[in-house]
Amino acid sequence: MTSAFYDLTVSHFLILAAALFMIGVAGVLLRRNAIIVMMSIELMLNAANITILAFSRGFAGEHRAAFQGQTFALIVIAIAAAEAAVGLAIVVTVFRSRRHSDIDRLTLLKN
Amino acid sequence: MNQVVVRWLWVSIAAALVVFFVAAPGLALAAEHSAQAEVSAHTFKNSKAVAFLFWFLAAGTLGGSIFVITRRNMVTAVMGMVATFFAIAGLFLMLYASFLAVMQVLVYAGAIMVLFVFVIMILNRPEDEPWAIHGLLGKGMAAIGLLYLFKRLASILWQVKDTHGLVVEKAQLAADVVLNHADPGVAAGTKELITRSYQFGSVEGVGYTLFSNYLFPFEAVSIVLLVAVVGAIAIARPLHKEAEMADQEAP
Numbered sequence: 001m002t003s004a005f006y007d008l009t010v011s012h013f014l015i016l017a018a019a020l021f022m023i024g025v026a027g028v029l030l031r032r033n034a035i036i037v038m039m040s041i042e043l044m045l046n047a048a049n050i051t052i053l054a055f056s057r058g059f060a061g062e063h064r065a066a067f068q069g070q071t072f073a074l075i076v077i078a079i080a081a082a083e084a085a086v087g088l089a090i091v092v093t094v095f096r097s098r099r100h101s102d103i104d105r106l107t108l109l110k111n
Numbered sequence: 112m113n114q115v116v117v118r119w120l121w122v123s124i125a126a127a128l129v130v131f132f133v134a135a136p137g138l139a140l141a142a143e144h145s146a147q148a149e150v151s152a153h154t155f156k157n158s159k160a161v162a163f164l165f166w167f168l169a170a171g172t173l174g175g176s177i178f179v180i181t182r183r184n185m186v187t188a189v190m191g192m193v194a195t196f197f198a199i200a201g202l203f204l205m206l207y208a209s210f211l212a213v214m215q216v217l218v219y220a221g222a223i224m225v226l227f228v229f230v231i232m233i234l235n236r237p238e239d240e241p242w243a244i245h246g247l248l249g250k251g252m253a254a255i256g257l258l259y260l261f262k263r264l265a266s267i268l269w270q271v272k273d274t275h276g277l278v279v280e281k282a283q284l285a286a287d288v289v290l291n292h293a294d295p296g297v298a299a300g301t302k303e304l305i306t307r308s309y310q311f312g313s314v315e316g317v318g319y320t321l322f323s324n325y326l327f328p329f330e331a332v333s334i335v336l337l338v339a340v341v342g343a344i345a346i347a348r349p350l351h352k353e354a355e356m357a358d359q360e361a362p
Contacts, residue, residue: 006157007155007162008155009155016172016202019173020172020176023180024176024180026180027180031180033185035185035227035230036179036185036188038227039179039180039188039227042219042223043176043179043192043195046195046196046199046219050206053206053208056206056208057155057206057208067316067317067319067320068320068324070316071317071321071325073211074317074321075325077211077214079332081222081223081336082335082339084223084226085339085343086339086342086346088227089343089347091230091234092230092233093346093347095234096349101234
């Protein structure tokens with residue numbers, strides 16, 4: 001009999017990552033500020049990273065190529081950096097032409 | 112969006128979080144019982160202190176991220192984000208990903224958050240009451256604090272020794288003892304495995320995998336970064352004279 005509070009498993013990290021991802025989704029859906037929305041996207045990418053590393057750690061004893069997960073997480077971090085750079089450039093451009101960054105009011109492509 | 116709908120969304124999010132904290136141990140236990148055979152490989156065999164550290168870091172991660180999506184002031188939100196990233200770096204350390212924990216702090220808490228702060232500072236109006244302490248007293252105190260911090264840091268860094276070779280040597284010794292009377296071919300492979308397991312998560316191990324099996328994704332990522340840099344410059348550059356004029360008119 002093991003205590004779920006003291007004996008950590010991969011599931012602990014997976015559930016934590018799921019909760020973090022859920023908070024990120026809530027931020028994307030509820031907030032109207034474009035910068036906060038981008039920060040919520042970063043939160044979701046981090047949740048994915050925690051999942052990848054938890055599986056990498058959990059199966060390290062069984063498979064020899066356990067560095068795959070860490071390599072993937074590194075690539076995810078690099079892609080997140082590129083995404084932040086381009087996204088923030090778009091936010092700056094939108095703000096420059098419209099004087100606000102409220103995504104509910106950016107309806108130029110609607111209809 | 113309707114105010115009532117928004118309020119109920121918040122209530123449901125809070126309820127989901129409470130359910131997470133109450134149900135997570137139960138869920139983990141259920142998963143353990145349902146897959147008894149597989150779980151033996153997934154349990155971490157940690158001490159109680161490590162478990163407390165995990166719950167502390169989990170609370171930091173979730174609290175910081177909730178802080179991010181609820182703040183009205185964007186600079187405050189960024190500070191919550193930095194706290195979240197530090198907690199996530201701690202979680203990475205618990206998962207034996209030491210190199211990635213360092214990368215998390217450097218790239219996320221360092222570079223990406225600085226980018227966010229820059230953009231927020233460009234878009235927002237200047238603050239009325241800046242945080243700087245006026246006068247010589249505050250600056251003197253800050254200088255003394257910084258010097259003390261540097262002294263402590265330097266004294267710790269001065270004691271750092273190269274222990275990696277020692278660790279690997281010990282691992283090889285242990286492998287020798289264990290595999291003393293095993294088949295020589297099998298023993299060599301297992302010995303290498305045990306020695307390599309000591310490098311799990313290190314710069315050496317990740318770098319070896321990255322530059323041998325994953326060389327193509329690595330180069331692809333470098334091209335993606337180059338395209339992102341060029342694209343960011345191309346997008347953020349003012350296209351017309353009107354935009355430049357508007358920039359100069361803006362307070």
